[in-house]
Amino acid sequence: MLGPAALIAVALAATFAGLAFGGGAAEQLIQDPGPIARYGVPLAKLFVNLGAAGMIGALVLAVWALSPKRREFDLALDVAAASAAIMTVASAATGLFTFLLVTAVPFDLSDAFGQKLGQFVTTIELGQAWLTTTLVAAAVTVLCFAVRNQTALVFVTVLAAASLVPLAQQGHAAGAAGHAAAITALGLHIVFVCVWLGGLVTIVLLKRELGAKRLPVVLARYSTVALVCFIVVALSGYASAALRIGDWDQLGTPYGLLVVVKVAALIALGLFGAAQRRFLIGRMSRGAGEPGSGAGAFWWLVVAELAFMGLASGVAAALARTATPVSEEQAGSLARTPAEILTGEPLPPWPEWTRFFTEWNPDLIWLLACGFGIFFYVAGVRRLRKRGDHWPIYRTVLWVAGLLLLAYVTNGGVNVYEQYLFSAHMLAHMVLTMAVPVLLVPGAPVTLAARAIRARKDGSRGGREWILLAVHSKFASIIANPIVAAVLFAGSLWVFYYSPLFRWTMLDHIGHEWMIVHFLITGYLFVQSLIGIDPVPYRLPYAFRLLLLLGTMAFHAFFGLAIMSSTGLLLADWYGAMGWGTDALVDQQLGGGIAWSIGEIPTVALAITVAVQWARSDEKESKRRDRHADRTGDAELDAYNAQLAAIAERDGRRQ
Structure with missing residues (x-):
């Protein structure tokens, strides 16, 4: 087809032009591996990116926009399988060319060459990354042929996205001063580009199968996803460029000019998407294939859009081989103090209490998650109000406040100092697992989604269907059980801090993100079991809820006291080696005090909320009984009195 060919x-x-302009394939002065390796790496990586896009984009389209009752679903999975196969071959080739590039060993078929290549992919981190990518892509290839269940395909899609993790940890991100921020930005950029590009390519390949009537429906669903992708790609691209370029005057460098070209392509793609959403999709829906429906203009626009996506992809492949103005050697030279050696980041200012409100360490994942969470929640409330439905204002206020607090904890001063001070880390933990859920749970997001999102009728699953399926799943019924939620909430404290998980979250950025998700989910499940509005399979009676709250928080307080009275350092080679001149043990004991004391405020708030809900429940039950008595004329009471009189009369006769 014309679109994919373009x-x-x-x-x-664009790849050849970018390499020529930026010098990414220039001959090396020492031990040059030859033109095959110099050009082979960026070209093979280009097809890795395109294969990943087809794989992830087709899978996302299958689980979000297409119906398994139609042939379109199976064809999309065929596209995903073929793309994953391309990615597998291209990843293996990239690993081979990378080995040739970094070792300058000439290629041959001898056993010695094979042994060196095997050692590279099994013992060297760079080689291991490409081996992992190749194996995961091969696994996804097989699964796309074998799996046709929509729910199971979600896990296949997650696995496909996980294949990009090694890519996000390579290249310029691996040596940047803002290592965590660079990995986050690059990872988000790659994943959402793949969804955006791959989804459009899949629609083009399914054009004939979709037909004139079905195509606008699928396009409308894809367009919403594409808009989210555009926002994420734009912000993550800006963050990545800012880390690698540094000052604005560096835009005149070869790397900077290639970035400008990529930004221009992105702006053009945004304009194409706006034209699709505002004009062409609506005309196609109304015309349904009739003359003047805009179908011809749409397909020409798609070809142009794919061409600009190709331009951006080619420039990205060239950028990966182009020297950045902020060099990796310059970033590495920042490590002077023990703290900087451990974290790889410049030492922040001394942690006076005001610094917790003035210092910032942005985490793009959570900025975007909180921003989208607020936007979609408010959009759902607005949709309810437009059709005349009521939604309490306090729910919206609490939800927004909870996400703003989450954004601060993951991006503000607490996030700056938690790597260096155990007390700051414990403060983040307590806020994530106790304060934020207390604000989010009363927002009832599942109830809002069920009421505001339109239901699908063609067998596909949108936001409403996936949310309700997750909430009513067997797994959710287990972890949402009040006893299980309490055990996860309290027990994970001990498991986390007294196991290798704690060290993993300090050393690995992925571990750090996992920690945030884990604390947030366990806290949310526990609060949901106590005061939640959203539907759950089982709720305890109010009296038992109070007992569960008091018992769990007593266990929580005991953990804080154990930390306070401890005479041994947790992660002594980390928090005890920062070299700030502070007493790490005193700071750890302060963290224990935070765990013990801060938990009291949410506990009181939860206890009051449970008591209020209990009183309102009794009041509602009393009113219900009064209304029933008014309707039946106290028939139940009269029947009960008659039963007592009959028993008394029978006893009298026996005497």
Whole structure:
């Protein structure tokens, strides 16, 4: 087809042009591996990116926009399988060319070459990354043929996205001063580009199968996803460029000019998407294939859009081989103090209490998650109000406040100092697992989604269907059980801090993100079991809820006291080696005090809320009984009195 052909042709041309302009394939002065390796790495990586896009984009389209009752679903999975196969071959080739590039060993078929290559992919981190990518892509290839269940395909999609993790940890991100921020930005950029590009390519390949009536429906669903992708790609691209370019005057460098070209392509893609959403999709829906429906203009626009995507992809492949203005050697030279050696980041200012409100360490994942969470929640409330439905204002206020607090904890001063001070880390933990859920749970997001999101009728699953399926799943019924939620909430404290998990979250950025998710979910499940509005399979009676709250928080307080009275350092080679001149043991004991004391405020708030809900429940039950008595004329009471009189009369006769 013309669209995919234009994508590949423009991508190849842009890659060669970018390499020539930026010097990414220039001959090396010492131990040059030859032109095959110099050009082979970026070209093979280009097809890795395109294969990943087709794989992830087709899978996302299958689980979000297509119906398994139609042939379109199976064809999309065929596209995903073929793309994953391309990615597998391209990843293996990239690993081979990378080995040639970094070792300058000439290629041959001898056993010695094979042994060196095997050692590279099994013992060297860079080689291990490409081996992992190849194996995961191969696994996804098989699964796309074998799996046709929509729910199971979600896990296949997650696995496909996980294949990009090694890519996000390579390249310029691996040596940047803002290592965590660089990995986050690059990871988000790659994943959402794949969804955006791959989804559009899949629609083009399914054009004939979708037909004139079905195509606008699928396009409308894809368009919403594409808009989210555009926002994420734009912000993550800006963050990545800022880390690698530094000052604005560096835009005149070869790397900076290639970034400018990529930004221009992104702006053009945004304009194409706006034209689709505002004009063409609506005309196609109304015309349904009739003359003047805009279908011809739409397909020409798609070809142009794919061409610009090819331009951006080719430039990205060239950028990966182009020297950045902020060099990796310059970033590495920042490590002077023990703290900087451990964290790889410049030492922040001395942690006076005001610094917790003035210092910032942005985490793009959570900025975007909180921003989208607020936007979609408010949009749902607005949709309810437009059709005349009521939604309490306090729910919206609490939800927004909870996400703003989450954004602060994951991006503000607490996030700056938690790597260096155990007390700051414990403060973040307590806020994530106790304060934020107390604000989010009363917002009732599942109830809002069930009421505000339109239901699908074609067998596909949108936001409403996936949310309700997750909430009513067997797994959710287990972890949402009040006893299980309490055990996860309290027990994970001991498991986390007295196991290798704690060290993993300090050393690995992925571990740090997992920690945030874990604390947030366990806290949310526990609060939901006590005061939640959203539907759950089982709720304890109010009296038992109070007992569960008091018992769990007593266990929580005991953990804080154990930390306070401890005479041994947790992660002594980390918090005890920062070299700030502070007493790490005193700071750890302060963290224990935070765990013990801060938990009291949410506990009181939860206890009051449970008591209020209990009183309102009794009041509602009393009113219900009064209304029933008014309707039946106290028939139940009269029947009960008659039963007592009959028993008394029978006893009298026996005497």
